[in-house]
Amino acid sequence: MADSFVLEQRQKHLEPDSPYAAFSLLNTGRDAFLVRAALIEAASHTIDAQYYIWNDDPTGRYLAGRLIAAADRGVKVRVLLDDMNAAGDDALFATMDSHPNIEVRIFNPVRPRSGVGRWFSLLANFDRVNRRMHNKSFVVDGAAGITGGRNIGDEYFDEDPAVNARDRDVLMLGPLIGPLSDSFLAYWNNGRTYPVSHLYEPEVALDAEVRSRLVAESTEQLSFHAQPARGQQAAQTFLEGRFEALIPAQAELVFDPPPADFEAPANTPQPSAKALYRLAASAESEILIESAYLILTDDQLDLTHGFGNDELSVVAFTNSLVTNDLVTNHSGYARWREEMLRQGMELYELRPDAQGCRNWIVENGACGGQGLTLH
Template sequence: MFSRVFCALLVSWLFTGCAGGIQAMEHGPVVTVTAKPDAFLQAHYQQQAEAGLPAVKLLNTGQEALRARAALIETANQRIDAQYYIWNDDGSGRYLASRLAAAADRGVVVRLLLDDINVVGKESLFALLDSHPNIRVRIFNPSRSRDGVGRWLSFLTDFDRINRRMHNKTFVVDGLVGIAGGRNVGDEYFGLHPSLNFRDRDVMVLGPLAGDMTGNFEAYWRSPWSLPLERLYPKPEKTAAGLRALIKTAGIQMDAPALPTEKPAARAYLGELFADSVSASAELVFDPPPENPDAPADTPQQTAETLYQLVERARSEILIESAYLILTDEQLQAVNDLGKSELEVAAVTNSLATNDLVTNHSGYARWRRAMLAQGMELHELRPDAPACKRWVEALAACDGGEVSLHSKAVVFDRNTLFIGSFNVNLRSIYLNGETALVIRSPELAGGVADDIRYAMEPVNSWRVDLNDSNELVWRSEGEDLYHEPEVGFWRRAMSRMLSWLPIEKYL
């Protein structure tokens, strides 16, 4: 009797979940910001605007990227708009949260927009921030159930909507300076994790192009599918004391040297970055949030269309650096239709040993032979790559840990750089919201091309080939291997079994 009642209730819950789900909402009028932008940033912005081109600075190491964000927060005088797929409640996550709270204390308006997929378990930190009168936190496309088994069931019963994620990552201060790229907020993205660190890239932009990043942010902030945090979680108790403790202790816990925590130091550091920037023609491309996330996602989005157009214009070389790499028949046929026998296409991605998600690697493995048959040159990162010591400032983590690829960049003819949150895979093409910068600069594109080629060197990566018997071979430093290297049997078996499933669009 009990089992029949339980099953009936479960079936009822499942079907009501399918029909109901989270409710979209209309947002009120935009809050007017009355403070003036920071004079230091305004002066540099005006100088760059008069030059006619934005100033672009690549942030190639994690600690450089963390210091840039810290300096921008300290310099902010008007508003900070931060949009992220992941914001961890760890040392760097709490440090940046503490600086946002300190900025809000001095009157800066802070808006923090987070994708829901990774909020669970960190909600207390965001609720604490949201309790500040100058900070507002919204969650994009949340599931109805917030934790436990119900959250997983919500995912299954609301599959189409929940698969539309905000993968965009932007950080804009006073509407004058912005950062976009592949990095989330967390120790492993800033070179501070003791055992696993990501090779990643950001771009800092000074000039009117930062306003386009604000437009990207506003599109998601105003989306009916971005809900105020307070609608999803209760307000914490004793918030004033909690905010004071966060501001006081987070900086002490950080083990990162030379973080600019005062305005003079912040301005000096930003001055160095601006001086090291390159004036370049650039444009921002982003995918707007879906009006109806339940609708079929079977059309390439704006960022993907922009990438396709750049591929069509390429003449001699396309270099791809992508944490997750999945190209299927449709994309490979498009490359084949170009009919350019002289066009070289080479990619570096994660090996099974360095990929943080076996599922994602399985989708790549499913199409690896097809990519090789198309003539693509494939390289897979080694977990012991010496390049780690170039990418990660915390060298001890390179000696005792592993490095994984998280960056996303494509270089065309060493002249044009496509860089941002876009992985060269089906999820980025069809499902995720993404943000990318298209930068036309031989200096910057050539520098990233050299970095990608360095990552492809045998000491850092295995080159994957098909031998005369149509077998996959991993080659590095004179050694040939005939199975996924540096992983055990069960990880290889799991990847192989998952690769049989046609789920690559959702990986």
């Protein structure tokens, strides 16, 4: 793939036959936003984006506008979204999809797209509808990528004044981009994935003028806390510094593929769960867990017997009731909290009223505090 800045960076920082990939954690939402924006500006040939949520809000519209601008210069863009949160934003995705260089597809969609009829359809097809795509990936020119827990939206990028979803993902170069692309294609080519143009009503389809307006919005003076690099040269300069800081390491990418049978029971352990079991079983001195929803089944709790002994400590960080955005999930965790403590696990819960957390909120101005949640 000639004339790709991102591919040149991969060749610069990694030997062609090296088994190592190179990584950098994206710990803050603002950093995650800036890197994604810069990768879009630096793209020369292709961008593949896969997300559970893409909000029609300032950061979501900004990144959509920059993807359209990339498509204007010839970059082929594919956007893959889960239907559960996409239905309300059909107009945004229809606008993107109307560009000849952009294709948007929706995984496991439900009709109707809105109203009471949609809720009846959700209930009538619960087994199928319950199979959602939580996978998240962002791959540019087949050479650099981002994967992790963040969706696209203000609350994930420290830009929502009311809600801040604390999350984490990783920027990477190297051989793991191949498996990351395989994960994307497994859903993109699935029989339950449909072009967005097959789903929205005709009046939602928007024209080139609206696309141009979306691009224009993304070039105006921005009110974001984090100001993205403007233009290809500025983006490349920004990314050069990020790629220089990457840490090489051997790694394995694990993802859960779409189900072969959407009507089958959903309680079979998936590849990611099996990989976590193997990783935990190989621990010698310490296991550190950060999870928004720390819910263990009876069998999983049985596996933790002995984890809290003198040789192996288990420390877990999760949401408190006040920071959990799903009370039902918190009740699943709270049910086993005392048992986990009895087995020697150390448990820590996110509290927006804790002094350290309050200091962080004041320093970063990310949200009002009560909207803080661990994702």
